[in-house]
Amino acid sequence: MPPKGVGRRKAANDGSSTPNIPSLAVQLSYLHSPKPFKNPYYTKNVNRRAKNFKTVLSQERERERAERERRKLAQPDVPLEPDEMPTYASIEAPPSVLPMKHYCDVTGLEAPYTDPATGLRFHDKSVYQVIKGMSVSTAKDYLSARGVNSIVK
Amino acid sequence: MHSDDMQVDAAPNVVRVPIPALPSVPPPPDLYDKHRGTNIPIVIDNGSTTFRWGFADSEAPRFGPNAISKYKERKTNRPLLLFGEAIDVESGAKAQTRTAWEGDILLNFDALENALDYAFVNLGLDTPTVEHPVLMTERLSTPLHSRALTSELMFEQYSVPALSYCIDGLMSFYGNNKKPGTDNFEEDGLCISFNTASTAVMPILNGKGILSHAKRIPWGSLQSSEYLLKLIQLKYPNFPTRVTTTQSNWMLRNFCDVSTNYSMLLKSLKDPLKLRASETIIQFPFALQVAEEKTEEELARIAEKRKEQGRKLQELAAKTRMEKLLQKENDLQHLLELRESRGEDGKREWNNKLSAEGFDDDSQLDDTIKKLESGLKKARKKEAADGGDDPIEEPSFPLVDVPDVDLDEDGLKEKKKQKLIKAGYEARARARREKEREKEEKEREEKREEEEREADLGGWSRKLRQEQEVLMDRIKNRSRRKAALSDRKSAAAQARMKSIANLAADDRISKKKRKGAGEDMFGADDADWAIYRKINTTAASSDEEEDLIQLQLIEQKLLAHDPTFTAQHTHASITAQRSALLTAFKPVYEEGDVEGNTRIHLNTEKWRVCEAWFSPGIAGVDSAGVGEVIQNILSRFSDAEKARLVKNIFLTGSPSQFSGMIPRLHNTLRPLLPQDMPVNIVRAADPSLDAWKGMSLFSVTSEFEKTCFTKAEYEEYGPEKIRKWWGSNWNSSYL
Numbered sequence: 001m002p003p004k005g006v007g008r009r010k011a012a013n014d015g016s017s018t019p020n021i022p023s024l025a026v027q028l029s030y031l032h033s034p035k036p037f038k039n040p041y042y043t044k045n046v047n048r049r050a051k052n053f054k055t056v057l058s059q060e061r062e063r064e065r066a067e068r069e070r071r072k073l074a075q076p077d078v079p080l081e082p083d084e085m086p087t088y089a090s091i092e093a094p095p096s097v098l099p100m101k102h103y104c105d106v107t108g109l110e111a112p113y114t115d116p117a118t119g120l121r122f123h124d125k126s127v128y129q130v131i132k133g134m135s136v137s138t139a140k141d142y143l144s145a146r147g148v149n150s151i152v153k
Numbered sequence: 154m155h156s157d158d159m160q161v162d163a164a165p166n167v168v169r170v171p172i173p174a175l176p177s178v179p180p181p182p183d184l185y186d187k188h189r190g191t192n193i194p195i196v197i198d199n200g201s202t203t204f205r206w207g208f209a210d211s212e213a214p215r216f217g218p219n220a221i222s223k224y225k226e227r228k229t230n231r232p233l234l235l236f237g238e239a240i241d242v243e244s245g246a247k248a249q250t251r252t253a254w255e256g257d258i259l260l261n262f263d264a265l266e267n268a269l270d271y272a273f274v275n276l277g278l279d280t281p282t283v284e285h286p287v288l289m290t291e292r293l294s295t296p297l298h299s300r301a302l303t304s305e306l307m308f309e310q311y312s313v314p315a316l317s318y319c320i321d322g323l324m325s326f327y328g329n330n331k332k333p334g335t336d337n338f339e340e341d342g343l344c345i346s347f348n349t350a351s352t353a354v355m356p357i358l359n360g361k362g363i364l365s366h367a368k369r370i371p372w373g374s375l376q377s378s379e380y381l382l383k384l385i386q387l388k389y390p391n392f393p394t395r396v397t398t399t400q401s402n403w404m405l406r407n408f409c410d411v412s413t414n415y416s417m418l419l420k421s422l423k424d425p426l427k428l429r430a431s432e433t434i435i436q437f438p439f440a441l442q443v444a445e446e447k448t449e450e451e452l453a454r455i456a457e458k459r460k461e462q463g464r465k466l467q468e469l470a471a472k473t474r475m476e477k478l479l480q481k482e483n484d485l486q487h488l489l490e491l492r493e494s495r496g497e498d499g500k501r502e503w504n505n506k507l508s509a510e511g512f513d514d515d516s517q518l519d520d521t522i523k524k525l526e527s528g529l530k531k532a533r534k535k536e537a538a539d540g541g542d543d544p545i546e547e548p549s550f551p552l553v554d555v556p557d558v559d560l561d562e563d564g565l566k567e568k569k570k571q572k573l574i575k576a577g578y579e580a581r582a583r584a585r586r587e588k589e590r591e592k593e594e595k596e597r598e599e600k601r602e603e604e605e606r607e608a609d610l611g612g613w614s615r616k617l618r619q620e621q622e623v624l625m626d627r628i629k630n631r632s633r634r635k636a637a638l639s640d641r642k643s644a645a646a647q648a649r650m651k652s653i654a655n656l657a658a659d660d661r662i663s664k665k666k667r668k669g670a671g672e673d674m675f676g677a678d679d680a681d682w683a684i685y686r687k688i689n690t691t692a693a694s695s696d697e698e699e700d701l702i703q704l705q706l707i708e709q710k711l712l713a714h715d716p717t718f719t720a721q722h723t724h725a726s727i728t729a730q731r732s733a734l735l736t737a738f739k740p741v742y743e744e745g746d747v748e749g750n751t752r753i754h755l756n757t758e759k760w761r762v763c764e765a766w767f768s769p770g771i772a773g774v775d776s777a778g779v780g781e782v783i784q785n786i787l788s789r790f791s792d793a794e795k796a797r798l799v800k801n802i803f804l805t806g807s808p809s810q811f812s813g814m815i816p817r818l819h820n821t822l823r824p825l826l827p828q829d830m831p832v833n834i835v836r837a838a839d840p841s842l843d844a845w846k847g848m849s850l851f852s853v854t855s856e857f858e859k860t861c862f863t864k865a866e867y868e869e870y871g872p873e874k875i876r877k878w879w880g881s882n883w884n885s886s887y888l
Contacts (some may be wrong), residue, residue, distance in 0.1 A: 147773010
């Protein structure tokens with residue numbers, strides 16, 4: 001096995017000995033490529049661009065509610081089809097109603113048992129031994145992989 | 154032990170983590186002349202992983218990861234802007250990566266603007282505005298915020314003449330199902346579009362997407378990859394190198410698959426051998442520790458050198474010792490001569506002589522002489538002892554047996570001293586005899602045992618094994634009790650509380666009674682005191698250590714003499730034993746095995762992370778899976794429509810390429826539908842690029858123009874409105 005960093009050092013030396021050739025990153029950059037197609041008078045609205053995930057979604061819900069109200073007022077006789085106006089929130093798949101199968105939190109195999117102390121599901125007694133030897137935080141990590149987040153009191 | 158097995162039987166499963174290659178410099182931008190003034194649409198598939206763009210008349214789009222990086226190169230301090238794969242060029246660039254998408258939502262419009270800049274530069278545009286209509290994808294029922302800002306960019310920043318939005322899944326369906334030669338599109342089907350951060354199911358009738366019945370499952374390849382990474386981190390909490398998201402993505406794409414029948418698979422993987430056979434081993438890069446190998450000669454030379462040094466030191470020490478001894482002898486000689494000369498001089502002269510030598514009076518001189526004499530005696534003895542261990546001659550105590558009356562004051566003192574020395578001497582002798590006796594007894598015991606063993610090895614071994622068992626049981630019970638005590642509700646803990654209560658109650662009664670009749674019998678039996686040990690949970694029992702020592706002794710004997718008793722039967726290895734299943738799940742390598750310890754064994758995870766598409770609940774996402782959602786959607790159609798939909802179930806998007814996906818969907822859907830209803834599931838010809846290809850196909854039809862929003866309309870209706878057509882979203886649309 002060749003010693004580590006030999007190739008890298010060589011590359012760096014090459015770079016410094018031939019400073020006329022721009023680095024790969026500089027060659028790849030398109031910061032200074034001409035972009036005549038852009039409107040020089042356009043100013044972006046920084047505030048509108050800075051919205052985060054949560055605000056966008058709650059705004060969306062609010063808007064949907066307002067739209068429903070408006071249509072109700074305009075045509076009070078026509079019953080509103082719930083999905084006539086699908087929105088990002090309304091097309092979300094519903095929670096599953098099928099019985100949830102239990103899988104071992106450690107091995108992923110079928111889990112007929114649950115450890116009452118940690119709430120972890122396990123496949124057999126050998127996995128139970130593993131769970132017994134687990135620290136509280138490790139057990140929590142395993143639970144959170146299944147989306148069970150215990151409430152910290 | 155394990156590592157050896159591994160190299161032999163599992164070598165074909167070992168895959169090395171690829172080392173990312175440096176990005177190459179892309180060819181220069183196209184010449185624009187071919188498209189100048191043509192009005193040929195520009196087609197952009199703005200996917201959350203991949204950004205694809207091109208003129209509608211090209212065969213295939215250009216594409217790259219939908220990410221940009223704006224940063225300053227450290228060496229030259231020049232600001233740079235990189236797009237897509239180019240970001241991998243430097244870690245500084247990677248750290249500044251920005252993506253337009255945040256999970257499933259288009260949110261970062263600076264990044265989108267930079268990506269669009271790249272696309273337009275790459276297409277060679279050199280006109281003051283983008284003079285081509287644009288067909289662009291948007292998310293199914295996209296949040297209007299995303300659309301508004303995208304439209305704003307398109308119309309105000311790039312001044313495109315017309316813009317139309319479509320849904321990528323529907324366009325992929327169109328591209329794969331459109332009959333050539335006609336512009337009419339009347340196909341039916343159920344499109345399952347596997348996106349990066351979500352999966353959309355859209356029914357299509359007469360070529361139109363029925364978006365009122367479409368559903369989105371919040372699970373995609375991004376979540377699967379994250380889930381895989383989490384499982385790896387849980388399985389290998391102390392992995393020497395950091396596993397990156399790029400690597401987990403690579404593992405997902407290359408080694409994971411959708412199981413056609415997950416519960417059957419899990420049942421078979423219960424067998425450790427099958428579990429083992431199913432694994433893929435990911436070998437991470439590692440550096441072997443180069444141990445400095447020394448030749449035999451060198452080692453010998455070093456040993457010789459060390460010995461030589463030791464010898465020299467010893468010689469030196471001996472020499473100084475001799476010198477000291479000589480000095481002492483000289484001193485003694487001198488002092489003795491001095492003492493002998495006492496009588497010769499007058500008292501005054503004598504005193505002067507003494508003080509000149511540094512003595513206060515006669516007694517001090519005597520003391521010093523005595524000290525020197527005894528020191529010399531000791532040193533000589535030691536020197537002699539170096540040769541051999543001479544038995545220490547028994548000191549004589551002549552005064553001990555002399556009656557006190559025959560002695561004067563000094564004699565009495567001397568007698569007392571001798572008595573003490575004698576007692577000490579005798580005690581030492583006793584102890585020595587005791588030791589010898591013990592040794593003899595031990596030897597006798599060993600001999601007896603040996604005889605017993607030789608006479609009946611089976612019986613002897615049985616006896617010892619039984620003892621071992623008893624000890625192990627005791628240790629086990631103790632640890633079990635300890636565990637039980639940590640649980641407040643356990644029987645052991647309750648019993649403990651009861652005894653504490655009893656003790657407290659006893660105390661109170663006994664105090665009263667003690668005044669009258671002393672009836673408290675606690676402590677009459679030594680065993681009574683054990684109760685205190687029983688209720689004390691924290692104190693480590695001394696029995697425990699004793700048991701362990703005893704156990705070790707027995708095991709050593711058995712190991713030495715019983716050929717059937719191997720290292721595997723010892724307590725240590727029994728307790729350290731992992732079940733075959735756990736060993737197969739995560740094979741353990743020895744401490745120093747650098748290669749083995751930079752390996753990740755994937756087995757159940759390979760299917761577990763893909764199973765989440767069908768039941769997101771296993772990864773903590775409270776949502777119906779693909780199968781259930783399809784069932785829900787189908788239930789809202791008549792049987793006739795249902796038949797039309799399931800006849801053409803169409804999969805698109807990269808995750809549809811898992812080889813198990815189509816059979817699994819078939820297995821899931823077949824039982825839900827009437828027997829005589831044919832179910833047909835097809836995958837897009839190119840799940841990654843077909844959306845763009847369908848879009849380019851559509852954008853050259855006459856219908857395309859009708860779907861566009863012009864700049865004038867944008868200014869009139871606002872940035873959120875679109876025209877509703879078969880491939881578009883429904884929200885905020887008008888007919």
